[in-house]
Amino acid sequence: MKRFALCVLAGLLLPVTAASAQKLVDATDPEAIINLMRGFGSAVLEEDDAGDPMIVARIDGTRFLVLFYGCQDGADCKSIQFRAAWETSGNVSLGKIGSWNADKRFGKAYLDDVKDPVVEMDVNLFGGVSTRNLEDTIDWWQLVLADFKLNVLEE
16 A cells, blocks of 8 residues: 555656756856757847946847846846837828827737837746747747737837
């Protein structure tokens, strides 16, 4: 009976052990994020003005940045933000931005100081997430970009 109980317990713990063994991705490893992003398009690592990592990427022809936040001396970052901006000569109204925001769960949009549209999506990576989770997040970002272009920029 004890042997049976130990086998059952081992069977219950096996999925936990397998999940624990999976490598997590966090904002301390920009190269891991770039490698995932390249499955969706192009991505190169640069530095922002503060010396923090910054990824310049492209999905479906749209250029965007991945900015790193909560960094200490350009490393050990805690979160990232996807950000895309377009120069539109003020052709996008604040009302259109507000309508888009009201209907969306992922991504937030605003007009910058020269009235050009910007869309962003914050991603908390503190403690790490699975590769599958981050790939799904990048896929959500791809959908956000496509929806924003279709319903805000091209309308």
